[in-house]
Amino acid sequence: MADPEEAAVLEVSSECKSTLLKKEDSKDTDIMSNYSTSLEGSVVASPSIESFSTLPDQEMSEFGLDTRDLQVKVDNPQKHLDTLETYITFRITTRTSRAEFDETEYVVRRRYNDFIWLRQKLVEAFPTHLIPPLPGKHTLIAQLDRYSKEFIVARMALLHRFLNRVANHPVLSCNQSMKVFLTAKPSEFLIHRKSRQGFLGRMSTSFHNLAAVYMMRQRTQEFEQVREYVTSLGEKLNSVDRISQRIHKERQDYLSELNQMHPIFTLWSASEPELSPVLLAMAAAIEHNTQAQQHVLVTFTPNIVQRAVQLAQPLKEYLLYIEAVKEALTRRDSVQIEYELTVEELKKKRAEKDLLLAEEQTSGSGGFSLGGASLWKSAGEVRDDKLQKLAQAIPHLVKQVEEHQDKVECANENLRADLDRWQYEKKDELKKLFVSLANQQIKYYEQCLAAWEEVLPDMKVVDTTSSYSPSNKLQLQVPS
Known part of the structure; x- marks a missing residue:
């Protein structure tokens, strides 16, 4: 039998289910923030996941002593058992002193698909900015189960890094979708998630597709050099990755x-x-x-x-x-x-x-008549239109x-x-x-x-x- 400390998330007991239902009935906002998810009605997993669910002590202390006006932390993964699917959510703690936020601290739960939604919204709103990447959906770590402790901890760390990169950006962090992602309750966030892509988003997508088939007349040398650099860097990192895998083997x-x-x-x-x-x-x-x-x-x-x-x-x-x-x-x-x-x-x-x-x-105002009508006059009217x-x-x-x-x-x-x-x-x-x-x-x-x-x-x-x-x-x- 597997060691409980080594399991990513244990199955939910009936006691845990009843406790969660009682907390839902109490409608306590502070308590529900720790259990809420983008999909309501699911059951969360055993608290034993706390053994590996927090960030390192160094990052915890840095989070406490941080003086930035927007601080975010991703930790505490929980496994949710829904009628149609099983998924993992992460707790997102936000501390802020910005005037546009009504409170100074928020605690919400988001799943990986919610992070995808946020990044898509940022791309739509800021198509000419560099939007940080998200970890891969299922190929993040080769040969690992996506419900294993290793996979969840690695994804949690990378999601934490993604969200902090966005929070540290002077433009991306001020986006309304970012605020909704950090503060909205489950029902409110679900409404935002279901909203269709805006006109500007569809336009940016169409022009993005156009860029794939249309060749620019004037290439900007500065950005062409950047493209060549990142291509070369990618090849080198791929080589290092292959070598490191051989060394690991x-x-x-x-x-x-x-x-x-x-x-x-x-x-x-x-x-x-x-x-x-x-x-x-x-x-x-x-x-x-x-x-x-x-x-x-x-x-x-x-x-x-x-x-x-x-x-x-x-x-x-x-x-x-x-x-x-x-x-x-x-x-x-x-x-x-x-x-x-x-x-x-x-x-x-x-x-x-x-x-x-x-x-x-060249045609002038003259012309010859045929049947009392000027042919040049008719052509001139078309030209004038x-x-x-x-x-x-x-x-x-x-x-x-x-x-x-x-x-x-x-x-x-x-x-x-x-x-x-x-x-x-x-x-x-x-x-x-x-x-x-x-x-x-x-x-x-x-x-x-x-x-x-x-x-x-x-x-x-x-x-x-x-x-x-x-x-x-x-x-x-x-x-x-």
């Missing part, structure tokens, strides 16, 4: 061999009394090496959530971030494409007007060109600022990641070295105290 094989070697030395010591001290010391050193190797391979620990996966998972997250950068570049391109299409339409209208004016000058329509359309197009040009400039500034912020965060986070990895490897080899150094005194004692009688020595017969 080799370490697992090595750990398996160490586990087989330890009992061999222990049994050997029982049959060799004279060598027993050194053999037992060797067995102890192997055991210490095994423990150190296990510590390196342990990628999930309840008390170190921010280190969800030592190397592979942060790399995968940055690969997702690279895709988010590419998406932002594509959305910026769609704004420029919209501008270029409007410019081309304006050029066509002006060329058509110039052509009609040239025809008017076209000129009149062009006179109305051209100023409108000129205004649209100016508006789209302003949008392009704003899009460039927005994306440029977000890319600068991302570059700074990327350098800082990757530096911390690789420094942490280096320190971990140093600690591992120091532990291995210390374990083997403890064996040396026992080996020296055996070497200095051992004596052999002449009868045990190999006698060489030298021919005379």
